[in-house]
Amino acid sequence: MGGETHEPLVGLIRVGRKADMDGARIAALVLAAGWLTGCGLWDARGQMQMMGQAxxxxxxxxxxxxxxxxxxxxxxxxxxxxxxxxxxxxxxxxxxxxxxxxxxxxxxxxxxxxxxxxxxxxxxxxxxxxxxxxxxxxxxxxxxxxxxxxxxxxxxxxxxxxxxLPVMRGAGPDGSPISVGGVTAFGEVTTLDDPRFDDDVARGSQWRPVDFMLAGYAGIYFLEPYDPDRIPVLFVHGMNGSPRGFAELIDQLDRERYQPWLYYYPSGLPLQSIAAHLAQTLEEIELRYEVESLPVVAHSMGGLVAKGFLHERARRASPAHIPRMIALSTPWHGHAAAQSGVDRSPVVIPVWRDMVPGSEYQRRLFESELLEETELHLLFSFRRPESGARAGTDGVLTLATMLYPPIQAMASSVYGVDTTHAGILTHPMALERVQMLLESGS
Missing domain, CATH: 2.60.40.1120 (Carboxypeptidase-like, regulatory domain)
Known part of the structure; x- marks a missing residue:
């Protein structure tokens, strides 16, 4: 099993320094060339230069x-x-x-x-x-x-x-040279009202991913101290989203049986780097607490992250059993607007390349099946023509990308909900379906 050279998670060039909206934001990539002017262009270019210095x-x-x-x-x-x-x-x-x-x-x-x-x-x-x-x-x-x-x-x-070495690590610099692990949250307890999860922070993570990392925002968060008698459920948000987008799904969890774990990441980084960061961070936590089972729930681009994370786990021989992955409205074949951003913008944010339909990252996701132990369940959103949405979409993603044939072939179930791309996180039918899938094998 050979080592893989990872793209940098963050440009670490200084020593000793210290709701889901991703549907609209994916579509907004087509406007990137017009938006990235003035301060925005300067910020994005500076962030890319910093990443290159890692x-x-x-x-x-x-x-x-x-x-x-x-x-x-x-x-x-x-x-x-x-x-x-x-x-x-x-x-x-x-x-x-x-x-x-x-x-x-x-x-x-x-x-x-x-x-x-x-x-x-x-x-x-x-x-x-x-x-x-x-x-x-x-x-x-x-x-x-x-x-x-x-x-x-x-x-x-x-x-x-x-x-x-510190057994319990959390976000925030400690005076040592900046490293990814040193600015990552490893099970920090917080609430969904945490200012780190605010929309402006999440939105900015696409254009300023290095600042997001150096601020100590990325990592895995708990909403309560770990309880060995309850099953963790890992939630992975989409582009420019945050754990707060899962509020209603978390509210409907049986908290006597489950405990939510929330992965938070900057949306602008390469998806392979994000998946590797999630796998490496989670493995330390699951070993710390001797976790045996961990289902995964992901929304939109988070589904691409989560599937890459499963591949990373296979290369790392990570111990916990992942019985099922539930993906809600994921663009398995990318989004056409990402190609516009790559073609037109004077500064290309790395994640845009991964979101281009048929990208190298997407291709690698389908080179091998999921782990045999993991069931994949797909939920997709759609709008009826009378809703005013474009035909064959949920208002943001096409049915063609959410129901990409290779992912359907891997799925144990496929379930549609008449709602918007973001609405699937709050629709009663989706909430009931996720709960049923979690209960079905626990």
Missing amino acids: CTISGTVVADDAVPGPYVVAVFRAPMEEGAVPEPVDHVVSAGGGEWFFGLAPGRYQVLAFADPERDGQHEAGAPVYLANQGGMLDCPAGTRLGNMEIQIEGEGVAGHAIA
């Missing part, structure tokens, strides 16, 4: 049955003074080996792994460690992509100093 290090952990996991892959910044202890910058937790990546500020780094059966992020001096690049420092200047770093869980390396 240092990315990625690779694979090759597990050994003789050394039980889980494993921690940690990246350390080269010490400024000779003899000083290297500073841990970020880490990834892996259940049984698989892919990992770090998005970092430019610099010199060392990457190593160790077994962490106690799941406490602690490792004593003299204990075994397993090295990337034979333990040598990695020079990672601005714009560098260091991929295919293989770490074999074997050998005779030992830790020259004790390692203490």
Whole structure:
């Protein structure tokens, strides 16, 4: 299983710094060339330049049955003074080996792994460690992509100093070099009224995704502390949406049985990077709490993210069972307006390329089936001609993209609701259908 070189999640160029509306916003891509002028154009261009300055290090952990996991892959910044202890910058937790990546500020780094059966992020001096690049420092200047770093869980390396990594991580910088993990929420408890979920923040994430990441908004949020007696349900919003768009779906959950987990991400980034970020973030949380089962509910572009996330999990050997994925009004074959944005805009936001019908990202989603353990259930929205909507659409997406034949072939069920693209998140028939699907296998 070879490592994959990921596109940067965020342009990390500074050291030590600190409702769903996606239907209309997808359609608005066609106006991108006209909108991206003045300050908007300057902001978008600056964000793309910052993304290009990221240092990315990625690779694979090759597990050994003789050394039980889980494993921690940690990246350390080269010490400024000779003899000083290297500073841990970020880490990834892996259940049984698989892919990992770090998005970092430019610099010199060392990457190593160790077994962490106690799941406490602690490792004593003299204990075994397993090295990337034979333990040598990695020079990672601005714009560098260091991929295919293989770490074999074997050998005779030992830790020259004790390692203490934070078990509970949350959003926000801590004075260390900026890294993706350092500005990601790992199960932070909040409410749907959190200002981070406001519409203007969500809308801005398409044009200013780097600012969104550096502000510490991205990650997985809880609405209450974890309860081992209830099943988590992961919600993934669409383009320029936020967890707040799922308010009515969350309200109708049986909270004696389920607990909502909310993934929040900047809409402007490449979908592959978002899917990898979700997979890596969730794996650490599910290992922390020993989660066994986790259904997924996604809306619109969130369905594309969620399916890519399932593929990422397969490459990482993530442990939790994903019994079903419920996708509501997803543009499985993209949106024609995205092509207009790519063709006409002087600055192209990366996600637009992924939303072009038949894009490379979409093609990869259909190269392999879903995991055998995961049922896929499709809900789609449509408007009758008398509603005034364009024929064959829900007012935003065409039926052709929501009912793209290859995804229908993978689906266990397909269900239509006479409502708008955003209305499917609040329509009683859709709410009842989602609840029924969740209950059907729990």
